[in-house]
Amino acid sequence: MNTLVRQNDSDSLQKEQFVAPSASVLEEGDGYVLQVEMPGVHKEGLEISIENNELTIIGRRSLPTVESTLIHHESRRENYRRTFELDPSINSDKISAKVDHGVVTLTLPKAEHVRPRKISVS
Numbered sequence: 001m002n003t004l005v006r007q008n009d010s011d012s013l014q015k016e017q018f019v020a021p022s023a024s025v026l027e028e029g030d031g032y033v034l035q036v037e038m039p040g041v042h043k044e045g046l047e048i049s050i051e052n053n054e055l056t057i058i059g060r061r062s063l064p065t066v067e068s069t070l071i072h073h074e075s076r077r078e079n080y081r082r083t084f085e086l087d088p089s090i091n092s093d094k095i096s097a098k099v100d101h102g103v104v105t106l107t108l109p110k111a112e113h114v115r116p117r118k119i120s121v122s
Contacts, residue, residue: 018081021059031109032090038080039102045079046099048106050092055084057104 026033034055038046041059049056059080086092091111098105 017078018058019078020082021080023082023084031107034084034106034108036080036082036104036106037102038099038104040075041080041099041102041104043099046097046104048097048104050086050095053086053088053092055086055092055095055106057082057084057106059104 021037023034023036026035036057036059038057038059038061040061040063042062045060045062047056047058047060057080061077061079063075063077086108089110090108094109096107
């Protein structure tokens with residue numbers, strides 16, 4: 001489990017714990033598809049950033065509040081965090097993302113200079 005220490009607005013330190021979600025990478029045509037499993041995460045809870053050639057995905061879960069007395073609970077309360085090093089062949093300006101049923105899907109297009117192309121013969 002990864003632990004990240006961050007400062008909140010009141011300048012006191014707060015520990016936020018993350019678990020690393022499962023991920024799959026597929027090569028499709030002119031790019032790659034990265035699928036990251038983040039059950040309980042919705043669009044509003046996603047934070048995706050690129051810094052120093054590293055793609056970081058943070059998913060904060062929105063769990064329902066329980067007003068009854070909790071007898072047994074197996075669902076984890078931690079949020080998700082995963083970082084990937086981007087290959088220089090990926091055009092980071094054109095990365096797109098969507099979330100559907102707890103799976104975050106990122107499309108990572110290859111840069112023009114590394115895409116295969118056909119040369120016509122005259």
